[in-house]
Amino acid sequence: MKTRALRPFVWLGLFILIVSLACTLGAQPTQAPASPTQAPIATTETQPPAAKPTTPAEPTAPPAASSGAISSREDVQKAVIRIVSQGSFVDPEFGSYEGIGSGSGFIIDPSGIAVTNNHVVTGAALIKVYFSDNPNKAYNAKILGVSECSDLAVIDIDGEGFPYLQWRGGDVKAGTQVWSAGYPLGDPEFSIHRGVVSKEHSSGETSWASVDSVLEHDATINPGNSGGPLVDDNGQVVGINYASSVQATNQFYAIAQAEADPILKELETGTNVNSIGINGTAVVSDDGTISGIWISNVASGSPADWAGIKGGDIVLEMEGVQMGRDGTMADYCDILRTHKSTDTLSVKVLRFSAGELLEGQLNGREMSVTGTFDTTGSTGDTSGNTSGTAQSVSDDFSSDVGNWEIFDGAQITGGIFYLGQFTDCADVGSDNAFGCFTQCLTCGYTSTYDMQVDAAYVDGVTDRTFGMVLRFIDNNDNGLVDSDDYYLDFELSIYDKYFIIWEHNTDGKWYVIDQKNATAIKAGRKVNTLRAIASNGGTDVDIYINDEWVDGIQSIPYPEGSVGLVVGGRAMQAAFDNFYFTVQ
Numbered sequence: 001m002k003t004r005a006l007r008p009f010v011w012l013g014l015f016i017l018i019v020s021l022a023c024t025l026g027a028q029p030t031q032a033p034a035s036p037t038q039a040p041i042a043t044t045e046t047q048p049p050a051a052k053p054t055t056p057a058e059p060t061a062p063p064a065a066s067s068g069a070i071s072s073r074e075d076v077q078k079a080v081i082r083i084v085s086q087g088s089f090v091d092p093e094f095g096s097y098e099g100i101g102s103g104s105g106f107i108i109d110p111s112g113i114a115v116t117n118n119h120v121v122t123g124a125a126l127i128k129v130y131f132s133d134n135p136n137k138a139y140n141a142k143i144l145g146v147s148e149c150s151d152l153a154v155i156d157i158d159g160e161g162f163p164y165l166q167w168r169g170g171d172v173k174a175g176t177q178v179w180s181a182g183y184p185l186g187d188p189e190f191s192i193h194r195g196v197v198s199k200e201h202s203s204g205e206t207s208w209a210s211v212d213s214v215l216e217h218d219a220t221i222n223p224g225n226s227g228g229p230l231v232d233d234n235g236q237v238v239g240i241n242y243a244s245s246v247q248a249t250n251q252f253y254a255i256a257q258a259e260a261d262p263i264l265k266e267l268e269t270g271t272n273v274n275s276i277g278i279n280g281t282a283v284v285s286d287d288g289t290i291s292g293i294w295i296s297n298v299a300s301g302s303p304a305d306w307a308g309i310k311g312g313d314i315v316l317e318m319e320g321v322q323m324g325r326d327g328t329m330a331d332y333c334d335i336l337r338t339h340k341s342t343d344t345l346s347v348k349v350l351r352f353s354a355g356e357l358l359e360g361q362l363n364g365r366e367m368s369v370t371g372t373f374d375t376t377g378s379t380g381d382t383s384g385n386t387s388g389t390a391q392s393v394s395d396d397f398s399s400d401v402g403n404w405e406i407f408d409g410a411q412i413t414g415g416i417f418y419l420g421q422f423t424d425c426a427d428v429g430s431d432n433a434f435g436c437f438t439q440c441l442t443c444g445y446t447s448t449y450d451m452q453v454d455a456a457y458v459d460g461v462t463d464r465t466f467g468m469v470l471r472f473i474d475n476n477d478n479g480l481v482d483s484d485d486y487y488l489d490f491e492l493s494i495y496d497k498y499f500i501i502w503e504h505n506t507d508g509k510w511y512v513i514d515q516k517n518a519t520a521i522k523a524g525r526k527v528n529t530l531r532a533i534a535s536n537g538g539t540d541v542d543i544y545i546n547d548e549w550v551d552g553i554q555s556i557p558y559p560e561g562s563v564g565l566v567v568g569g570r571a572m573q574a575a576f577d578n579f580y581f582t583v584q
Contacts (some may be wrong), residue, residue: 022357037162057514068110069166070235073179073302077132078106079188080228082183083116083141084154085124089310090296090520104182104228105129105155106237107244108264109162110182112157115241116227116263118146119208121153123279124299129157135188145267151209151242152260153227154267158220167257168236172215174200175395178238180219180252182228185529185578187453195219202253204324209254210333215239218250223580230254262548276362277302282324282332291333292316292350303341307350309368317348334444350429388528392582447538447560448584456527466576467491467499468532470541470553471561475506483508486558489566490543490551492530499550502544514551527577530561535584 070079078373083103103120107113113130121143129139141156146153160472176197178404192427195218217230221241230239239254267275279297284290293315298304311313315323315332322369324331339345346365350357350373360367455466481487487504501513533545539560565576 017435024027037493039405054273068164070163073192073231073235074235075163076179076181076192076231076235077227079165080132080181080183080190081105081107081114081157082130082132082135082188083120084128084138084229084233085121086122086126087297088311092297101224102183102224104241106181106227106229106413107157107162109164110160111161112159113144113268114141114143114155114157115240115260116153116155117240118148118151118153119225119279121155122146122148123299124206127153127155130188132188136293141171144270145261145272146275146410147267147273148276148278148280149210149329149336150255150259150263151206151211151265152240152255152267152273154264164403165231165235166240167261168232168234169257172197172200172238172256173302174198176232176238176268177217178217178230178232180217180221180225180241180254180482181228182225182241184222184224185454185580187224187578191225193220195252198251204253204255204259205328205330207324207327208329209242209243210329211259215240215256216251216551217254217334220250221251249504270340275302275341276336276541277304278315279311280315280329280332282327282329283314283457284327290302290316291322291327293323293329293377303362307347307362307364308358309347310351312351312353314348314352315347315360317346320346378578388445398564420560443561445536445562446583448534448536450533450582450584451563452529452531452582453565454527454529456577467530467566469562469564469566470501470532471538471558471563473561475560486561488513488556489552490530490546491566492528495516499543501551501553513553516550 038493039088044549055227070076081104083105085101085103085282096583100122103116104116105116105120106509108115109447124143126295127141127143128142129224130137131139139159141155141157144154144156174197177194178197179192179194181190181192183189197215197217199216201213204214215238217239219230225241227235228241231239239256241252241254241259263273268389272342272376277299278293278295280295283292283294295304295309295311295313295315297311298309318325318332321331321335325331335345342363345362346359346364347359347362348359349367352373355373356369357373358367358373359370451468453468467490469487469489471488472481475484475486476482481504484506485504486506488502490499490501492499498515498517500515503511503513505511529544529546532541534541539554539556541553541556542549543553563581565579
């Protein structure tokens with residue numbers, strides 16, 4: 001599993017152990033907490049939802065196949081949905097914010113009942129659903145039930161007569177050919193990837209869920225694929241995708257029918273399963289002495305809410321058991337699975353914002369302060385110095401959260417990061433210092449990583465380039481590319497359809513590592529996806545444009561350094577969107 005340092009907890013040395021979630025969470029670090037949020041949860045079992053009216057709701061659903069259930073892989077996309085959710089969260093690095101997330105799901109009943117992951121929808125104030133045949137038409141949806149521990153959710157989409165998927169049934173063997181379907185990276189265009197089941201039973205313990213057994217496969221899933229189906233050649237569901245662990249080794253995971261089906265049946269009735277109403281992510285200190293469940297969101301009216309737990313709290317103990325000691329939700333979920341939803345459970349909480357220790361009960365006594373905790377070492381610094389370990393980051397630029405003021409004159413409007421015009425950024429190759437960025441790129445040094453961003457022209461065209469910083473060693477720590485700094489970047493000119501790889505060596509000179517015409521790879525779109533994956537300890541980088549490999553760099557002399565976004569012009573009207581950076 002990967003680790004992620006929590007900036008406000010420099011004093012505590014906390015880090016989050018995660019397997020990367022395959023959902024795209026806007027204005028929020030990827031993976032941590034890419035954490036589950038929770039829909040409102042009652043302290044007692046809820047009644048099944050009322051029957052839906054027989055008259056189709058507006059807008060009308062896409063036409064279903066005459067046979068009902070999808071029966072071929074080619075038709076799977078008719079029943080796979082893109083889910084966009086919006087809600088409020090408290091993040092351990094950036095504090096309180098409103099975020100927009102994007103994930104996938106699939107319909108299991110023509111009435112509009114659909115399956116997705118808990119972390120895709122829970123805690124959302126608003127949920128919209130989209131289909132591939134009309135990506136601009138939004139359908140409203142409501143949550144029927146969620147399971148924090150199994151990372152499952154069932155939603156009800158307005159409308160009737162939807163195409164739907166059904167389970168394959170029976171055992172799934174290693175070697176079975178499968179396809180991962182969904183909408184990765186928030187892209188409204190449907191995507192499907194082929195692979196095989198590599199392991200029938202793998203551990204599903206993660207920092208945000210606790211699934212006893214999952215399928216391991218190598219059908220690529222990326223952020224945004226969360227909740228989408230893993231299907232066979234006949235379009236039948238083999239599993240529910242929920243995590244990508246190590247993309248470099250093609251290890252991806254899906255919840256199999258035996259684990260998911262009984263829980264989904266309960267969720268369809270409106271009953272939450274193994275949930276107390278929190279959006280939680282396991283955190284643990286470097287020395288293992290302090291651990292718990294970081295709370296990003298609490299559902300109104302839930303047991304956690306009635307106990308007084310708030311977003312930004314850390315649940316240290318439940319029933320006297322220390323939480324998150326191994327960096328997973330295993331202990332937390334084992335306790336929930338051995339108690340009824342109405343049982344009284346003791347909890348001990350650290351409220352970091354106030355430096356308070358609190359104790360109380362779920363379904364019992366409200367929490368009260370029992371001690372204090374020294375939090376004076378917390379700085380919450382996002383000034384962007386390039387020392388320390390790089391952080392996993394995901395951002396669809398829906399709001400300015402303090403980490404993306406990279407270019408003077410930049411602004412975020414409507415989920416797009418506009419570069420705007422600026423005057424203090426020298427062209428690559430000029431005699432002036434290169435000072436495009438005023439804050440950190442990815443907040444630290446990294447060696448191996450996976451970085452991706454959508455790059456788009458907004459108004460008009462330009463012969464300037466923009467792309468990715470592949471390595472930056474700021475030897476005098478001033479944020480500029482000076483004569484003794486090492487700098488390596490990959491830039492794309494969409495208008496001229498070429499890309500170039502530049503290197504500024506410590507001899508003070510600029511070098512062109514490679515430059516190629518990109519016409520053959522269709523890089524002339526208004527929106528182009530750029531991707532760089534570093535491997536072999538950071539000495540090698542593979543570069544992709546629109547998911548197609550275009551170049552590779554080997555034997556980079558400085559394998560560890562800061563990375564991020566770059567532009568190579570002065571008066572550019574262009575934009576970045578859907579950025580994510582994952583430390584491998």
